[in-house]
Structures are given as structure tokens and as C-alpha cells.
Amino acid sequence: MCADGPPHEIAPRSGVAFTLDKGDRLIVIDPCGEQVADLLAFNRHDVDEVISSGRTLDYASRIYLTTGDPLYSNRSNVLLRIVGDTVGRHDFLLTPCSSDTFRIIYGDEHPHHGCFGNLAAALAPYGIAPDRIPVAFNCFMNVTVDGETGILSVEPPRSRAGDTITFEAETDLIIGLTACSALQSNNGSFKPIRYRIARAE
């Protein structure tokens, strides 16, 4: 494994897309603390294959994933594996926030396009349509579940400044990644996200 590349910054409430080769590592960094990053991964050679929350949680028999856990695709192949995690609390239940999220949950009259809009724009050059965006792996997002009532609660992220989660690509991928746009998910403020790529030798 080569040395980590320089960090890239994703501005608050924005998103990017880029490619990884098999064996590359992606280090997602929360530079300020309490900031969520929605992550998507598609098979670069067939974008109909995408990460699947339902397959992954079924095979893990857990809703909280951390170091060692694979992220499976809708075809039950491993696309990414978590190989490092200084936080230990991420979400894989909820879809990226969108203008509909802000309209339905927050009652906004002129809603922001959210992570969904940012991901759709960033992924469009790769031929990925908005309808193909599934539940994202939401790095640092802290969603609790009451086992009795089933009530979900979006709590402040447990991440502190400098915390990271690291993924290894198990095939060639297109990645979508955001600095999340929802107030509640980020404890009331919008901050950047950074990432580095460590290329496989």
C-alpha cells in the first residue's frame, strides 16, 4: 500500500464522485467533528450493481457496522470492506436527505436539494440516474433504534475532529461522497468532510 494521498475537502452541503481501483483505500475524515458523510459505491464496470443496505444488514445480522464488516451489493458481492474506524457508529438505514426530506420532515418551503441532489449531480457524468440512488452508508451518522417501539432517533454524531472511517475497495468502484446537508444529522451546523485515497501498489 502506498502512502496516503493528500486530503481532498468536500465543502459543507456539497458532494463529489470519483473512482477507486480494487485494493485502494478510502479514508473519510470528519475534520471538525459531528459531521455526517453519505457514501455510495457502484461497480465501475456495471453501474446496475450498487451497495445494498438490506443484503449487508441481513448478512451481518447487525444494523451497526464497523472494522471488518463488508458492504455487500444488490448482487451479494462485497464492494467495500471497513478496515478502520475510530468512531464505531454509522447508519445504514436511511436514504440521503433530499428536497423531499426537508419538505416532509422539516416543513421547508424552499428546500435545499440535499445529499440526494448532490449525489445525483456528482454521479450523472458516470451514467448513474437519480432513481439508482439507494440507501447510503452514512458515515458518522448516529441513528438510534428503540427495540420496543421501533422508534428511530437521529442523534448528534459521536465523531470528534479528526476521526476517520477507512474502506478498502474489493472491486473497481465509482464512489459518491457528501458533506451532509441535514441540520439534525450534524447537530445543527454544516461542516466540511475530507477524504484521502491510498492507492494500492
Added chain:
Amino acid sequence: MCADGPPHEIAPRSGVAFTLDKGDRLIVIDPCGEQVADLLAFNRHDVDEVISSGRTLDYASRIYLTTGDPLYSNRSNVLLRIVGDTVGRHDFLLTPCSSDTFRIIYGDEHPHHGCFGNLAAALAPYGIAPDRIPVAFNCFMNVTVDGETGILSVEPPRSRAGDTITFEAETDLIIGLTACSALQSNNGSFKPIRYRIARAE
């Protein structure tokens, strides 16, 4: 609303697809008890629109849905609404069981094609590809979550013989419906599912 039509039976470990018009009601019946039925719904006029667990659970702020709750699509439109429920425990976290499920979780050497295979076959005549099958709404499936550890557990369904869940179509739909093929989901045996359609006047 017209009188309910005659019941249809889905044989154990099989599945069907059919259409609903806006306003029609679908009554899913567990005739023997402790049997799961995986349900999918697609917009009949644009099959790229499909039920979304991530949107639905986000807007409900609950993982357990029951009477009154809408099932949202990936475009944040309501496709179905639950209008009756004699059980009160269903799952919307896990993907339909598949040959991969049986290989990965059960270690089967010659795995059954599962609900995924049954849904893929039943939906193919409607132009819906297997890759378009998302997390299903799993009627009567009893998945518990430990709020502390996040551990998921597939428990015996709470449904008894004759229990039902009823949905109303909020747009014209294509429905996929199965009698689930996974031993653990159905407390160790494979039984039929019945359904009736009450057509809107």
C-alpha cells in the same frame, strides 16, 4: 369499495405479480399462521419508481409500520398505505431471501432461489429487471433490533391463522408478493399465503 374478491393462494416458496389500480385494496392473509409474505410495489406507469425502505422509515421515524402508515417510493411519493393490520409487526429492513442468502447465512450447497428468484421471475413480464428489486416490505416478518448492540434477530412471526394486513393503492401499481422461502423467517416450515383484492368502485 366493492366486496372483496375471492382469495388467491400463493403456494409455499413461490411468488406472483399482479396489478392494482389506484384505490384498490390488497388484503394479505396468513392462512396457517407464522408465514411471511414479501411485498414489492412499482409505479405501473414508470417502473423505475419503487417502494423505498430508506425514505419510508426516515419519514415515519420508526422501523415498525402499521395501520395509517404510508409506504413511500424512491421519489418520495406514497405508493401504498397500510389501512388495516391485525398483527402489528412487519419488517422493512431486509432484502428478499435469495440463493445468496441461503449460501451465505445457511451454508446451503444447492440453495433455493428464494423470494428474490420468485419475485424476479414474476416481475420479468412487466419489464422489471432483478437488479431493480430493493428491500421488500416483509408482511408478518418479525425482526427485532437490540438498541444497544444493533444486533438483528429474526424471530417467529406474531401472525396467527387468519391474520391480515391490508394496503390501499395510492397510484396504479405492479405488485410482487411471495410466500417466503426462508426457514428462519417462518419458524421452521413453509406455508402458503393468500390474498384478496377489493377493487375500488
